[in-house]
Amino acid sequence: MADDFKITLQELPGAIEAILFVSGDPVHADKIADVLDCSKADVVKTLDDLMKRYEQNPWSGITIVKAEDSYVMMTKPSEKKVLERLLGPKTQAPLSQASYETLAVIAYNQPCTRAQVEQVRGVSSDSIISRLLDRGWIEEAGNLDAPGRPALFKTSRQFLTEFGIESVKDLPPMELMSYKTIRDLEDSLRKAAGGEDKQITIDSLLTEKKEGSEDQAEDTEDNSDGDN
Numbered sequence: 001m002a003d004d005f006k007i008t009l010q011e012l013p014g015a016i017e018a019i020l021f022v023s024g025d026p027v028h029a030d031k032i033a034d035v036l037d038c039s040k041a042d043v044v045k046t047l048d049d050l051m052k053r054y055e056q057n058p059w060s061g062i063t064i065v066k067a068e069d070s071y072v073m074m075t076k077p078s079e080k081k082v083l084e085r086l087l088g089p090k091t092q093a094p095l096s097q098a099s100y101e102t103l104a105v106i107a108y109n110q111p112c113t114r115a116q117v118e119q120v121r122g123v124s125s126d127s128i129i130s131r132l133l134d135r136g137w138i139e140e141a142g143n144l145d146a147p148g149r150p151a152l153f154k155t156s157r158q159f160l161t162e163f164g165i166e167s168v169k170d171l172p173p174m175e176l177m178s179y180k181t182i183r184d185l186e187d188s189l190r191k192a193a194g195g196e197d198k199q200i201t202i203d204s205l206l207t208e209k210k211e212g213s214e215d216q217a218e219d220t221e222d223n224s225d226g227d228n
Contacts, residue, residue: 007036012046017073026070026157047071067160068167095131102128103137107159107171111141111152129153137162 033040136158143149
């Protein structure tokens with residue numbers, strides 16, 4: 001920025017916290033660097049340090065979450081009961097099995113058109129895609145260069161933030177679809193987050209899935225030993 005503004009490395013953490021706090025929405029690292037007239041490398045390093053500091057402090061009620069190359073300040077899921085006392089309980093109708101199935105199809109094939117989603121699912125997905133758009137988990141990503149120029153859809157930054165994923169590249173290959181039903185996925189997501197709606201990590205989800213499979217294998221082995 002063309003002025004005489006200067007900031008030291010010691011002042012950088014506080015300045016970044018102030019930017020994220022006031023913004024509310026995710027802010028790109030390039031934007032922060034531009035506002036503070038410093039290098040992106042210094043911004044990213046400072047953000048990494050802040051994220052570790054918040055994560056390691058059990059008495060802090062806030063955290064910083066990274067989604068792609070943007071950062072957002074959020075309350076920790078552990079403070080849900082406190083916020084419900086302030087704002088009232090949040091009621092949000094759970095998504096259907098078909099909705100989670102559609103979300104998974106888009107996540108693993110993005111960007112894709114409505115017709116491509118329906119080709120995979122075999123049924124109409126108009127209302128479900130509209131519901132996912134309203135939820136903020138998907139967004140339009142331009143138009144396909146084809147007759148009619150149909151809209152393309154991809155997962156949103158909000159999807160990454162709420163599922164605790166830095167990038168769509170971090171999605172475990174097809175593990176999300178290994179559940180017997182998408183309802184199993186929804187139940188596991190909520191259980192992995194302790195009943196919370198936000199900041200569900202893929203790692204915690206997959207750990208739970210693995211432990212469940214190991215328990216099932218042990219039960220099968222015990223039954224086999226009993227038969228012998």
